[in-house]
Amino acid sequence: MSKKTIIPFGPQHPILPEPIHLDLVVEDEKVLEAIPSIGFIHRGLEKLVEKKDFVDFVYVAERICGICSFIHGMTYCMAIEEIMKVEVPARAQYLRVIWSELSRLHSHLLWLGLMADGFGFESLFMQSWRIRELILDIIEETTGGRVIFGSAKIGGVRKDIDAKTLDDIVRKLDRYAADIREIAGVFLSDASVQHRLKGVGVLSGADAYALGCVGPTLRASGVAMDMRQLGYAAYKNINFSPVVETAGDCYARCSVRIRELYQSIDLIKQAAGQMEAGPLEVKVSGTPKGEFFARTEQPRGEVVYYAKADGTRFLQRLRVRTPTFANIPALVKVIPGHALADVPILVLTIDPCISCTER
């Protein structure tokens, strides 16, 4: 009978982009239990809502996360717009879809790179980020920022994409899809990668649902749940069905994200095709009074914004439930029984975004 030891994993670890800490109870090389602790980068951004004007808070909401920034800002705007009964113009709705999908593209490519780095495939990591850089260029060209878009606004959007730029983007994305297909081949069919991913961290559909998982983690276990089905922004006019895999292992989670890359490109093309000229925003006057839950799909899964306003310039309460927070129980559930060397891969497959989680 070997001795039980506790090995600390994080908050600083080579595979972690952000600090999360796990206490791993191990026996030999096998992990028996994982005890998470979070709270290393709590910034109190939800509390700040009491001191910041609700219009100005968009800038803060957008900076909750450095990767899915646009969708955070957009969801906050959606919550306020719903409370104030503001109808966002159609063109702004389509632009929101385009930017959301660009943000998904760069987030998933970032994740693929981190994952490749996690299982020790350095050249694949570089190749993924090389493609991501091209997406970031599109984002910078259209919004002015590489990861912080700054283009969401209560009542619409701040910036427009002219027809020529949009054509260019669609043409570029076709080219990038070919590049993505090349690296996708490595992720999905290379023997060395499959050896690390297949059958590792299996999460059944029932477990994933019961634990409240969201996003690719849930969809890889066979549950077809995607907030874009709610039809917020212009998703209601776009042909969309969620990407689902059934195996529930790390390979399935990787596969879902790769297939979502093609889907995002398709959604951007559809939105670009349907978008018509029109105003970008409506003028918003007055103050919000009431409460609303806004739900959208981030690259990592469903994000929920609860806003409560009492008719003053400052919200009474803002609560953000981020996707990573919902996926941590799944992580704690899948780790036991695996080898210590598989823990980095398992932590990465939920695509942890800790600054979102702790706000």
Added chain:
Amino acid sequence: MKFFVMAKTVLRNLFSAPATRRYPAIRRPYYKNTRGSISIAVDQCIFCGMCSRKCPSAALTVVKAGKKWTINRLRCIACGYCVEVCPKQCLAMGNHYSASVQAKTEETFSHA
């Protein structure tokens, strides 16, 4: 199951031009929209203080009495909100990043 799927890509990368630029010899062109740094045409400024009240990171200080407009470039998050709210449109967002600094100083502008 396949082996060496990456080999083709690796070989092509080996014999093709690098994906990165030889900075600073070759500079990256900025986009028109790029949010770089804030500049002020201080002659037109009326020191109303709107920008400093709206600034999300409190990087701006405006003293109406002394007619001074101060920016802390290290606090500025280049969101461009001040440019949007300025009633005289004397603030502008340049697409170049501000130069690196050696000390944490603030830049003050006032009427000449």
